[in-house]
Amino acid sequence: MKSPFPARLSDASFSGRLHDARTATVIGRLLGAAVAVCFVTGLISHVWQHPPAFLANALPSRPAWGYRVSQGLHVACGIAAVPLLLAKLWTVYPRLFARPVVRSARHALERLSVAVLVASALFELLSGLLNTAQWYPWPFSFVPVHYAVGWLLVGAMVLHLAVKAPEIAAHWRRRSAGTLSLPDEDATDRRSLLRALGAAVGAVTVTTVGQSFTPLGRLDLLAPRHPGHGPQGLPVNRTAARAGVDAQAVRDWRLRIEGPRPYELTLRELRALPQHEVTLPIACVEGWSKAARWTGVRVRDLLDRAGAPPGARIRITSLERHGAYRVSEMAHTYARDPLTLLALRLNGEVLSFDHGFPARVIAPNRPGVLQTKWVGRLEVL
Numbered sequence: 001m002k003s004p005f006p007a008r009l010s011d012a013s014f015s016g017r018l019h020d021a022r023t024a025t026v027i028g029r030l031l032g033a034a035v036a037v038c039f040v041t042g043l044i045s046h047v048w049q050h051p052p053a054f055l056a057n058a059l060p061s062r063p064a065w066g067y068r069v070s071q072g073l074h075v076a077c078g079i080a081a082v083p084l085l086l087a088k089l090w091t092v093y094p095r096l097f098a099r100p101v102v103r104s105a106r107h108a109l110e111r112l113s114v115a116v117l118v119a120s121a122l123f124e125l126l127s128g129l130l131n132t133a134q135w136y137p138w139p140f141s142f143v144p145v146h147y148a149v150g151w152l153l154v155g156a157m158v159l160h161l162a163v164k165a166p167e168i169a170a171h172w173r174r175r176s177a178g179t180l181s182l183p184d185e186d187a188t189d190r191r192s193l194l195r196a197l198g199a200a201v202g203a204v205t206v207t208t209v210g211q212s213f214t215p216l217g218r219l220d221l222l223a224p225r226h227p228g229h230g231p232q233g234l235p236v237n238r239t240a241a242r243a244g245v246d247a248q249a250v251r252d253w254r255l256r257i258e259g260p261r262p263y264e265l266t267l268r269e270l271r272a273l274p275q276h277e278v279t280l281p282i283a284c285v286e287g288w289s290k291a292a293r294w295t296g297v298r299v300r301d302l303l304d305r306a307g308a309p310p311g312a313r314i315r316i317t318s319l320e321r322h323g324a325y326r327v328s329e330m331a332h333t334y335a336r337d338p339l340t341l342l343a344l345r346l347n348g349e350v351l352s353f354d355h356g357f358p359a360r361v362i363a364p365n366r367p368g369v370l371q372t373k374w375v376g377r378l379e380v381l
């Protein structure tokens, strides 16, 4: 069978019609920036969900909007990176068919690093995107693999930047030496390509970013979640039915607080304690977030009554029997924050079952997965 590609593609056949180094540099810069933001915000999200021992009791609970902005950026930059990556691959693809396949040991290593770079970039964007849609068509667990491949991607990208540094430097500015000799029509075509790319990035961003940036909520046409859709004006990730929590499970509900002076409270007793109202967002790792008004009892008041030392970490356990998010832990910085509540009400109404009735955790600057619903027990650690 005849190959659709010229038998011998030398570097010369790579130079024309937007498969050139200037175009690759311009798109690469934007893609690199998007990947860098994804990496930093991804690290933040990972540390917040799985803190290393030395940070487990020290993560800051402020700014209250911190995790919301960080994770919103993570998902928005990941989505913007999809058209950027496709355009970048299109610009450089003739290089993939360059012959001879391997010219030297150094060349072989470079090709290998590009293979890792392309594969890990495609994997990160695809797995992240499917995760926001809660679709897991793979046999591994998303979080550790997405995290590990993130390191692979950044490592391969740094290597790529180092190898290409001379070329990137030569084509960084429009009037750099290498581009002066290019025909004018290439410059015009490049501008058109970049304008189209800008429009594509703008379109995917504007139609999804409203899932966390609520002023653009009405333009949120493509994101899997709409921040306003759900009971009591808030989306639900895991419903009470799916978590196996029903009226029966909460009938004789009591909150158990384990500490130096353990005690139990009925819902009526909890309601009789001083109530506080806070406005805080649920910020899901999948990218949607929404602020809401929560009313309930300060966690620190409950801990004081149990005689908890001020620096103590706590563990929160849900009534839910199975499920990855039935238990969460909280640093003293969170437990002592006056905004951290065991919430009983949401947006002026008693919590619905799906939002965690009879009681759920709401704390500032905290990933949604840790805002435990259907709380049954608080333990001083």
Ligand SMILES: Nc1nc2c(c(=O)[nH]1)N[C@H]1C(S)=C(S)[C@@H](COP(=O)(O)O)O[C@H]1N2
Pocket (backbone or CB within 6 Å): 234, 235, 236, 237, 238, 243, 282, 283, 284, 285, 318, 319, 320, 323, 324, 325, 326, 354, 355, 356, 368, 369, 370, 371, 372, 373, 374
């Ligand atoms: N017990 C329990 N709490 C949970 C979860 C869960 O699966 N089980 N899901 C978490 C996730 S992933 C999110 S984003 C928030 C969503 O809260 P909401 O359904 O009230 O909007 O609840 C969190 N609390």
Ligand SMILES: [Mo]
Pocket (backbone or CB within 6 Å): 237, 283, 284, 285, 286, 368, 369
């Ligand atoms: Mo979530």
